[in-house]
Amino acid sequence: MTFLLTLLAAIFVLGPLIALHEWGHYIVARLCGVKVLTYSIGFGPKLTGWTSKKSGIDYRVSMLPLGGYVKMLDEREGEVPKDELHLAFNRQHPLKKIAIVAAGPLMNFVIAIALFWVLFITPSEQLATKIGQVIPDTPAAMAQLPVGEQIVAIDGHEVQTWEAINYRLAGRMGETDNISITLQPDMQSSSAATTYQAPVTQFMQGDAAGKDALTSFGMLPWQPDIAPIIGDLSADGAASLQGLQVGDRITAINETPINDWISATRIIRDNPETLLNFTVLRDDKSLQLQIMPQGKKDSMGNEYGQIGAMVAQTEIVIPDEYKTTVVYSPGTALIKSFEKTEQLAVMTVSSMGKMISGMIGLENLSGPITIAKVAKQSFDISWEMVLSTAALISLSLAVLNLLPIPVLDGGHILYYTIELIRGKPVSEGAQIVGFNIGLLLLLGFMVLAIGNDISRLF
Secondary structure, three states: OHHHHHHHHHHHHHHHHHHHHHHHHHHHHHHOOOOEEEEEEEEEEEEEEEEOOOOOOEEEEEEEEEEEEEEEOOHHHOOOOHHHHHHOHHHOOHHHHHHHHHHHHHHHHHHHHHHHHHHHHOOEEEEOOEOOEEOOOOHHHHOOOOOOOEEEEEOOEEOOOHHHHHHHHHOOOOOOOEEEEEEEOOOOOOOOOEEEEEEOOOOOOHHHOOOOHHHHHOEEOOOOOOOOEEEEEOOOOHHHHOOOOOOOEEEEEOOEEOOOHHHHHHHHHOOOOOOEEEEEEEOOEEEEEEEOOEEEEOOOOOEEEEOOEEEOOOOOOOOHHHEEEEOOOHHHHHHHHHHHHHHHHHHHHHHHHHHHHOOOOHHHOOOHHHHHHHHHHHHHHOHHHHHHHHHHHHHHHHHHHOOOOOOOHHHHHHHHHHHHHHOOOOOHHHHHHHHHHHHHHHHHHHHHHHHHHHHHHO
16 A cells, blocks of 8 residues: 555656656747657556647657657658658757757756745744754764854855755765854844854765754754653554553663653664663653664665654644744745755755765665655645655756756757757767767666665665
8 A cells, every 4th residue: 555655646746747847848849840749758658648630749648657758750760751851850950959858857947946936935834943952973063053043044045944954954965174054143133143163074974874964963943842751652663562661751761861752762763773771760660671673764765763652742832932934925935946946956966976976975866766755755744845845856857857968858958059069960870879878877877776765675
């Protein structure tokens, strides 16, 4: 059942993105006077579809849902009647060819901007960007960031939400340099902002690999003070099997005092398949238990510990000083959407460069299985998360397709740009060589990405 739901979630999120990407190629080709023969969602054998009686275009859904294609009239792919030569793609001016090829990735950029715009114009109550906790032995601790002050900028870039902070920090993955954090004690007054320098070495790599950017950096938002009392247990969880009971209060783990539930879960998550010494209070008596968290993997393959215990229900009240309502006018939301799209596109390209140079590991590369799992998780959270996930995937499709690899749109744009400059097409021999090299590179990336996906599963 989980597999089916994951598959359906992936189809629901990826299907429209692929369809609109190909529609970009399709509509610009028709506007440029090129005859379209086939519009396909997916590759391989045809599953379903129809042929337009008016245009003769074969609209289809094909078996392999890993992309799609628009087939156009082209002398390189078969004989073209003389009266239709002017409709053939290969006979078009290079600028028309570039426009047709670039329309697909451009459509994905437009989708990302539109989805981000919807999210920005939707009012949302969020945690203020005040530092709620600084984790010892982290860059934030070394910079001596004060708890309670509000983060207003990262590396000189204004930030208004914890999501924006997380993205700015994640963009520094693998780097060895200071990260500047600008704080303001009181946003309601004219108090001066102070900029702190936090030293990082191969940020989010080594021991910090697999952790999110905020945890790796060591500054966290406000978190509720929830008593570490067990409210429920999974019958087959490590906690239940190894002696923990409902009503137990965790007072220490490995002699580290525990005063709240979040501190307990952090230690448990950070120690999969490791025997931990729990001190618990039961009926006013202190007991010692040894519990080994079961190793689990998240959608990115990062291992974490889980004992199958849930906290006793408690009402969470967020202090007013840690709450903020984020809302933008339609115009400001549009500007924010463009800015976020640009930031994430640059971060994506930068991450690719870091993987090639070895600054970050190739295990960060993800394939279709991970994308499907992330899509499924987004449906479990909220409709906003679904839109955000779709926007991020659409943006990734745009950037990846613009890479100057001959099999991809970017490679074709490179060929037609050379044709525009030279005044004649790149020779078919050179194009075939480039295509074969590009295909090998693409297959290599796919094998690596799918291999990473499989390793995350097991």
